[in-house]
Amino acid sequence: MLRNSLKHYLGTYDKYVSEPTFLALIFKPNKYEGNTYQTPFGDLSPCGEQQVTRPGPLLPFNSLSLLGFNFTNTLCQFDHYHFHISLSSPSSSSSSSSLISTFEHTSFHEKSRMKFMKIGTKPDTFYTQEASRILITDTPNDLVIRINNTTYHLHRSCLVPKCGLLRRLCTDSEESDTVTIELNDIPGGADAFELCAKFCYDITINLSAHNLVNALCASKFLRMSDSVDKGNLLPKLEAFFHSCILHGWKDSIVTLQSTTKLPEWCENLGIVRKCIDSIVEKILTPTSEVSWSHTYTRPGYAKRQHHSVPRDWWTEDISDLDLDLFRCVITAARSTFTLPPQLIGEALHVYTCRWLPYFKSNSHSGFSVKENEAALERHRRLVNTVVNMIPADKGSVSEGFLLRLVSIASYVRASLTTKTELIRKSSLQLEEATLEDLLLPSHSSSHLHRYDTDLVATVLESFLMLWRRQSSAHLSSNNTQLLHSIRKVAKLIDSYLQAVAKDVHMPVSKFVSLSEAVPDIARQSHDRLYKAINIFLKVHPEISKEEKKRLCRSLDCQKLSAQVRAHAVKNERMPLRTVVQALFFDQESSSKGASSRSESQELFTRGKETPTDEHSMMHKLHLGPASTGKAKNVLEEGCKRGEEKTRSSTDPKKIVWKGTGSEHKHHISRDR
Template structure:
């Protein structure tokens, strides 16, 4: 922490109870009362530094008082600030720090300690320290801004609050990567160039660059009014909206215990001990809602849901709750099932989960999806999703709602009309398959066995039997909880899917036959004939031809291996015959054999037969030992 030393004399003050005494040896001639504390001092040191004290002491002397009594009930900083002011007037050693400079600056202004009453007076010293040290340091500016809370009107008049906020906003909006070190301050182990020092020698190693959220924790220590002004100053400098939303989320988690359910017990107890009252929390939620950027995705859905859940617990105003529901609805495709499982916090509602809130959020999402054009409707053929393979936001939301319906279905207090309204709110084209909806309906029917047949049929009409997979059809056909009419429809479409699948298998089998007409037509047709099917047939034919070539090549290799094995066996027999001769060794026999072959080739022209024999293309003649 930066400091500035003032004065040179040894400390000459001592405290006795609620009184301070100067130990210079001279009897005091003035008493300054600040709150419940009294300071027994001398007139000359005070009058030579402060215009206010000069006037007050003069007025007391004119009244004929032997020991002048001066009362300063409104001095900024109170007893601690005046104690430092008195030491400054006597020239006693003291230190200006980020923790006391604001109080001393305000107190010196209050006491009129200008240059008129001595060169290097307290106003000029505190201003110099503020401008050249405090406002150039992130940490010191934060600390100084915190101390402004105690003397806020005076700090505002002297523009200390504004100067601190401007300094902090400028540093937070500056990219730390431009400087090569984190904006938090250079430490004693870091050089001005950003490299790490060891025994004063630069190692060349660089400190890791700071992230964009490096300042979140520091500013969360500010009171909300000062924090709000700081965020406003950052927004005027066009800081990223994602960064603002991240800071608001971090700040909210420090002061809203409801957002920290998953934290450890120790952390939670610390936060709960410093938590504001319920009224303050309600006001904080409303303020954060008004400060959050409106763009989709800048704030995480999990944070927005947590904020909405806390707002419901604290019974925040309906306009704030509605705004949070709209924010969540704007990015409902980014939510998880756990996010939507919000318990009811009202005794007037019987259901375990707040289904009405989820339905309102879904309606907001659908309204935005329709206004922006939404995604192209998806179609299903033979149980397969046609069109783009990637899920669109509307299909993701449909899957999410089906999962939510399955979770809330076991609630015996959930009315059929409410379940049906939420399920029917999802457009038909948003569900490529109705398996998830069928599962939710089945769970609901199992948990509500007292439903009448018309109510069961109304629920089952929510799903399209043609959009059930074969597995779902098989399960539904054996489900005695479904109405008979629905089971008949399921069986019909199950048979239709099976026939279509079998027909497709036969068609593929025929196309793999090289002599079939459809294959030849696909290969020889023009560019517009056959379409994607012709391309698939050509690929299958190419694969078949490649496999035929491979099969032929393997057969040839097997024949060659067989021939080589026979040659090896014959050579082995011949070698054994040569080795059994009584008069010739192997070397002499090879020489004799070579001579015999050469003589016969010269006489009758059979050199070619010898070459062919070595190449393995004719049968070899047996050689006798005598050549």
């Protein structure tokens, strides 16, 4: 590619120089072997020089981007080599500026370097005196440029020939007069102007993706084009932007991010659109062809060997972008209909983790009121934007991500539309959630309880509405899948109840409301629910008898396993009604009589009236009329029977409780 670059370079240069032109390459490499240096042009002796007369033979090596025209003493860097490129005319000496250019490297390591350009050969002689920037020179200053609070004392002879704007403003002034010009509205401010001024003095300036945008806009403002002066700054910057910046991954991202300071200028100059197109093009590149440096910090990834980059290699780098720019990149990538929804969802996940400091943790503490007020609006806008960008495809983002977004949306007071949409999306995937996903912090300052049970209840209610609607629409088909779905959610909710029951500040009403929200058909076994209630009673020993009854109202002792019923019979924390019910079904399960079994089915099947007091329960147990005192005696007798029965089949010190559908055995110590 160097052959073509030099041909183009010399062909363009020929428009300005009529004399024969020589290209001298003077190598100063770092690699040394014996008496020769290893260079892309072969072995050269120290300080070797090779001259190529236009259009003489050009020895090919990796492509070099030669930027701009009419250069002399151009110092370049390639790999480990440093060499000089000088353009000269045999009949005259040129006095134009110098340039350090960058290369398109072939190896992955070389491509990881960000591009840079250095223009000029003279040292920086600007110094600051109070609020003024002055150039050390013997020539008196005759041009004063004021930019806000900074004043530059310069020379018309250097700036006017290259700056079309200054040339127009200085037209009517006498050569002996000192001209004062105010440029308060120059894009990039004083720093950008100083870069342009140093170029006019041939002072060395360093340009990269970090400051290119400011320099481009300022040179455009000052009209430093080729039509004003050959080899001017603006065409050099444009060539550097198109030839190097847009070819680099991180260069394009850094440049795009820097456009936020000058949005209108960058939009009008097409910088934003070109950077976005460059980024999207690289995102869509097959992973086998990705060779540029990128950031990827997933846990454990660096320790493993990989034959190609991961599909989401680009997500962390674009998360550095401003929200509006990030949205533009994602929108442009989605418009190609090439990226799968899961990759879009992963990018949204990474971006949210990057900019919401409390997203990964289950706590929103650590922020003062003032800090929260300053950040809430920004975070609210981020949540609203991210939710609008989530693909409609189910599974494009995880349920854990959605639930955490719901929690944060509540915390930052996002719009009602945003919260409603998040709850709807969360309910569609609730069966995929884990217990950890549901353990979201409470945001209410008036409540002391730790977990946001209201949020879980809202999502559960939305899920049940959808489930009932689907059940009605699929009376004969898909019932198995729907039943599996709701039973999976029921197990999840019961596990959640066990977790929140350990919160000493958890109100009985919230626990009961959530436990009763699960339909009867969803729970094949009530073992998990019993465990949750038992934990709650143990952590909250101060609750009243009425609250205990409310707590156990949703518990169906008929759906308890034999081991759990045996535990319930001896559980002193349980209300008397529940203990008697457990005893009844414990005896009923061991009964062989068909008539007795039929009667119990009639009495205690869901949807029919179940005895709710000790008197009727005692009567059904054929123990005769029971007063309150007798009920206690019967209970004690039943406990003894249950204990003897349990001891005959279990360890005398502990009862093994096997929860339905669980892979683990929970050992519950006898509560006596």
